[in-house]
Amino acid sequence: MSAADLVTSTPARRGPGHSRTTRIVIYGLLLLFALVYLVPLLVMVMTSLKPLDEVTGGNMFAFPRHLTFAPWSMAWGEARIGVSDTRGISGYFFNSVKMVVPAVLISTLLGALNGYVLTKWSFPGHKLVFGMMLFACFIPFQSVIIPMAVILGMLGRTGVDLADLTGWSFGLGNATVNLVIVHVIYGLGFTTLFFRNYYAAFPSELVKAAMIDGASFFQIFRRILLPNSTPIIIVTVIYQFTNIWNDFLFGSTFAAGDTAPMTVALNNLVNTSTGVVEYNVNMAAAIIAAAPTLLVYVVAGRYFVRGLMAGAVKG
Amino acid sequence: MATLEISSLRKRFGTIEVLKGIDISLEKGGFLVLVGPSGCGKSTLLNTIAGLEGISSGEIRIGGAVVNDLHPSKRDIAMVFQSYALYPNMSVAENIGFGMEMRGVPRSERDKAVASVAKTLQIEHLLSRRPSQLSGGQRQRVAMGRALVRRPSVFLFDEPLSNLDAKLRVDMRVEIKRLHQTTGTTIVYVTHDQIEAMTLATKIAVLKNGELQQVGSPSEIYNRPANMFVADFMGSPAMNLLEGTVMQADGQQQIALARKEASSIVVPVPASADAARLKNNAKVIFGIRPEAVNDDESMDRNARSVVRFDASVEIIEPAGSDTYVVVRVAGREVTARMRADADVRLGQPHTFAFNLDKAVLFDPATTLRI
Numbered sequence: 001m002s003a004a005d006l007v008t009s010t011p012a013r014r015g016p017g018h019s020r021t022t023r024i025v026i027y028g029l030l031l032l033f034a035l036v037y038l039v040p041l042l043v044m045v046m047t048s049l050k051p052l053d054e055v056t057g058g059n060m061f062a063f064p065r066h067l068t069f070a071p072w073s074m075a076w077g078e079a080r081i082g083v084s085d086t087r088g089i090s091g092y093f094f095n096s097v098k099m100v101v102p103a104v105l106i107s108t109l110l111g112a113l114n115g116y117v118l119t120k121w122s123f124p125g126h127k128l129v130f131g132m133m134l135f136a137c138f139i140p141f142q143s144v145i146i147p148m149a150v151i152l153g154m155l156g157r158t159g160v161d162l163a164d165l166t167g168w169s170f171g172l173g174n175a176t177v178n179l180v181i182v183h184v185i186y187g188l189g190f191t192t193l194f195f196r197n198y199y200a201a202f203p204s205e206l207v208k209a210a211m212i213d214g215a216s217f218f219q220i221f222r223r224i225l226l227p228n229s230t231p232i233i234i235v236t237v238i239y240q241f242t243n244i245w246n247d248f249l250f251g252s253t254f255a256a257g258d259t260a261p262m263t264v265a266l267n268n269l270v271n272t273s274t275g276v277v278e279y280n281v282n283m284a285a286a287i288i289a290a291a292p293t294l295l296v297y298v299v300a301g302r303y304f305v306r307g308l309m310a311g312a313v314k315g
Numbered sequence: 316m317a318t319l320e321i322s323s324l325r326k327r328f329g330t331i332e333v334l335k336g337i338d339i340s341l342e343k344g345g346f347l348v349l350v351g352p353s354g355c356g357k358s359t360l361l362n363t364i365a366g367l368e369g370i371s372s373g374e375i376r377i378g379g380a381v382v383n384d385l386h387p388s389k390r391d392i393a394m395v396f397q398s399y400a401l402y403p404n405m406s407v408a409e410n411i412g413f414g415m416e417m418r419g420v421p422r423s424e425r426d427k428a429v430a431s432v433a434k435t436l437q438i439e440h441l442l443s444r445r446p447s448q449l450s451g452g453q454r455q456r457v458a459m460g461r462a463l464v465r466r467p468s469v470f471l472f473d474e475p476l477s478n479l480d481a482k483l484r485v486d487m488r489v490e491i492k493r494l495h496q497t498t499g500t501t502i503v504y505v506t507h508d509q510i511e512a513m514t515l516a517t518k519i520a521v522l523k524n525g526e527l528q529q530v531g532s533p534s535e536i537y538n539r540p541a542n543m544f545v546a547d548f549m550g551s552p553a554m555n556l557l558e559g560t561v562m563q564a565d566g567q568q569q570i571a572l573a574r575k576e577a578s579s580i581v582v583p584v585p586a587s588a589d590a591a592r593l594k595n596n597a598k599v600i601f602g603i604r605p606e607a608v609n610d611d612e613s614m615d616r617n618a619r620s621v622v623r624f625d626a627s628v629e630i631i632e633p634a635g636s637d638t639y640v641v642v643r644v645a646g647r648e649v650t651a652r653m654r655a656d657a658d659v660r661l662g663q664p665h666t667f668a669f670n671l672d673k674a675v676l677f678d679p680a681t682t683l684r685i
Contacts, residue, residue, distance in 0.1 A: 017461035083388035208367050209461075215413035223413075227404035 048284035071280035082268040092265030103183040111191020117197040137188030175259035198232040234303040324373030350512040351522035393462035394471040402444035408442040457654035472504040502613035543682040585674040600677040620671040
């Protein structure tokens with residue numbers, strides 16, 4: 001046995017992280033927690049694939065005996081949402097999509113622009129401005145509802161005036177537009193924080209070189225900074241997408257009836273008190289509501305972890 | 316008319332003045348090196364020339380036109396950065412062509428210019444690569460290519476070699492010198508490395524705390540430093556500085572270097588000094604370069620004024636081509652640069668000789684050369 005073998009093998013046998021019992025404990029705990037998180041999803045999927053009598057009469061953990069996709073099509077197209085609507089959650093799903101996509105894109109882009117200005121074109125007082133934007137991250141949702149309602153009311157009246165004047169309200173007063181505005185403003189603190197920290201570690205010499213090359217403020221942003229921001233863009237998009245898609249409070253406050261987002265519709269579906277509670281339909285609707293965020297994590301999750309690390313180490 | 320003229324330039328950050336009235340001019344085809352210790356303001360000066368930082372007062376002219384308020388891209392300059400600042404999302408060709416793209420030069424013309432610069436720098440085979448796929452030396456070349464392609468009236472280099480390893484640095488130094496000689500460009504170059512300054516420059520400006528210490532040709536700076544700071548900063552190993560006293564002996568002014576351990580070394584006033592300004596018994600600083608401290612065998616045969624002295628050897632540093640020998644004179648260490656096979660032994664006395672043709676005197680009160 002050579003000296004090198006001795007050096008590498010001895011700690012492997014004695015090291016605390018490598019003993020058999022420790023490994024069993026670690027993996028056992030990991031498995032346990034994975035189960036704790038996965039069991040509800042499993043129950044949801046199984047329940048959504050059972051007919052109603054099997055749900056009410058049988059075991060929650062039993063596999064479906066008569067596999068059926070009827071609850072899914074019910075939830076999507078026919079379920080009763082609230083009192084009068086019997087067209088399922090599909091319309092509300094697209095309400096959410098129409099709200100989430102512009103809100104995520106606009107808040108991410110503005111956050112990137114803010115981060116760019118705060119780090120590469122810093123002005124006197126930029127630290128104070130950033131501090132105040134950071135403060136926005138800590139303001140609880142509930143406390144901004146009433147001021148926000150007042151402002152949205154004013155915007156709505158402006159929309160009516162504009163419609164009288166030009167024949168088009170420019171979207172002001174529209175519930176989906178209102179939610180986009182609310183989420184963009186509320187998300188700006190977070191997106192600015194993400195991008196500012198990322199761009200603080202971005203070499204300023206690149207910006208200077210581009211200036212000498214004759215690139216303008218926006219050309220530098222679009223050609224130099226944005227193409228080199230992929231990790232932080234992914235982090236921001238995932239974060240914003242999840243938050244905005246899952247938001248219930250703003251959705252239920254500022255969008256009523258047909259214009260409500262998915263989360264509000266799901267609540268209305270589950271809370272409908274007429275007739276029997278159709279658990280299988282509720283479960284299918286809940287899975288549909290959670291699907292987009294799950295999909296985003298599955299597709300971009302590893303970039304999310306990588307991006308968070310990059311920000312943590314450099315920022 | 317000079318290509319670059321800087322007059323009474325001042326730059327303040329808040330209440331701190333980092334450039335305190337700089338006056339420099341550079342002729343067409345000149346190579347100006349700004350050198351000084353870190354924090355002396357040399358990079359700030361370069362940034363003000365580039366327009367990346369504003370100035371508080373004064374004037375910068377490039378090609379006769381005042382550029383004080385012009386945007387960096389309108390100043391007819393190009394800059395090579397310390398970190399190269401290559402755009403990581405673009406290929407080498409796109410990096411070199413980016414400036415032209417921003418100025419709206421048509422694609423065919425751009426490609427032609429990129430190809431010709433790539434040929435000059437021998438990076439044709441790298442054009443489609445990304446900066447992350449290049450070695451340090453290759454990145455350096457691409458950064459130079461990006462500057463060259465603009466054909467500016469002034470090139471600015473901000474410590475371009477400090478990120479390279481020692482061997483590559485020497486190669487690239489030769490490369491830059493060759494580029495300057497073949498293309499006849501006008502260059503302003505910032506470095507803290509005084510060897511780079513000496514080898515590259517046609518004109519050196521030594522800065523300290525935002526003030527110009529001396530501007531001159533490399534040989535002026537080296538042989539006739541304006542003050543003790545320049546004498547000490549330029550040259551490696553540094554110039555030996557010894558305390559001496561002016562005295563009258565044999566009807567002539569002489570400089571006595573007092574020694575506790577042995578009798579004083581008495582040297583005549585060096586030819587470089589203005590003897591009329593020396594008063595008897597005044598203290599002076601006697602400065603002599605290590606290569607002018609030697610022994611009889613390897614003393615310069617053309618030396619006109621030589622003074623010998625005995626001293627014991629404290630440290631021997633063989634450097635391959637030379638051997639540096641440290642001895643103690645008048646309480647100070649004196650480094651002698653001797654030939655590699657010099658017969659010196661540690662702790663043994665040896666006869667050394669000062670070549671006074673190369674010596675200078677400073678006033679200890681003002682630190683200026685006499």
